[in-house]
Amino acid sequence: MKKTKDSAYAYAYGVVSSMTGKLVDEKTYDELARFRSVEEVLAFMEGTDYEHEIKKVVGKTIRIKDVENALKSHFIRVYEEIVSSIPDTDRAEFNKVILEGFRSENLKVVIRGIHSGLGSEKIIETLETSMDSKLMAELAESKDLEEFTEKLEGTEYHYVTKEELEKYKETGDLLPLENAIDKHLVNSWSKISCIEIKEFTDIRTDMINIMTILRCKISDIPAKDYVIYGGTLKEHLKEIEKGDVKDVLSSLDKTSYGGVAREAMNEYEKTGSLVTLEGKMESDVMKYLKENAMLKPLGISSIMLFINAKRREVKNLNTIIVCKHYDIPAEEIKEILM
């Protein structure tokens, strides 16, 4: 395990701080939501960091798809700029966490979309911005999950999904396939040597495990086949996976995820569902990054926090543009924004 020197992230911290200063704030979101047309929103964006990409889509008949692609291109450009500013020694590991994370999320979105017969267009709309949108678009066009697995040939996900495809065919449950992707993701993190990145991946692993165990409990499937023995909860996983949903949440209460577990328990007792848990866990990860970035600004947490903020901004701008295209009132737009 290696500890990164403070000076190593000083330049990247300067870059992301400047970029953070240029992020769209809440007040501007309010104004954008009140703009009358897509053209007005684009005219505003031409005066921001998005200028380079937006200039390519204005001046001709504006197509929403082009604007969406411009926003995605902007995110990719910013991401590449940030990655080029972090130390060479951590760059590969950083990419492994962020890009593999995006890829795994998108693969699961595509799998769910194909399974529920959503149609390629809808699937592509729900995908997160990533570097491999071409592959994802191709995958989204698969008529079933068998074709999806075949299209993955040549990638490292081919083997892992092919193995679990039979289980899916037998049960019709997506868990084996999604879990295979998660396992592959966590395994790809096993050789990470930077302490700060490792701490982050451990928390992500916990998040995957908690969600998987609860999903197994709700579907009444034994969790032990799907649990990934790693993360900060490694020692407690055997205890956590025992019993029913309530037992799992009670066991979690004794860990650092107590706050989230208590909220989830309240929700489960009232509604019998855990739909908001994933969002809460995501907020917990962000809280961890914020605290870390405050204690050690010259570290990887500040960078990860910014990437997340930029993704949120791109998503929100995309939402505003699509809503303006469909003449959705400002108040409704504000409610949809993240």
Place this chain on the structure above:
Amino acid sequence: MAFEEVLITFFSGNVLGAIGAAVAIALAGLSSAKGLEIAGNTAAGATGEKEENFSSALILQAMPQTQVIYAFIIGILIILGIMAGNMTIEKGFLSLFAGLAVGITGVSAVNQGKVASASIGAAAKNSSIKGKVLIFVVMPEIAALFGFVVAIMVLIAGSVF
């Protein structure tokens, strides 16, 4: 040369004074360089991304430089004492202590560099706090300033220069 002679030569006022000046400038210089490296990298990143950050980044980045200036002044005063030709062993020891005081407190430049770096970032995020973050960067300076004042007083009390 007998051991006694070596000891007498080594502990001459001039040698002790020179060690004091060297320790002061070496410790503070190394620390200032490290502090400037950290703050300078952030300043470069912030300015590269947004040119308007240059002025505030420059002021904040320069702060860890002061430690080596204090050490330089103390070093010069000690050398002036040596050049005056009346550096007794007692004055030599006082010079050494003065050098240590300013050199060791000068290590604060490393931490000041980290604070400066974080402050450059904070000012880049929100330009309205440029003046406020300067106060945070000045705080670690106080240790170095105390070291400098004590070193000067030691040199004055011992009539070194």
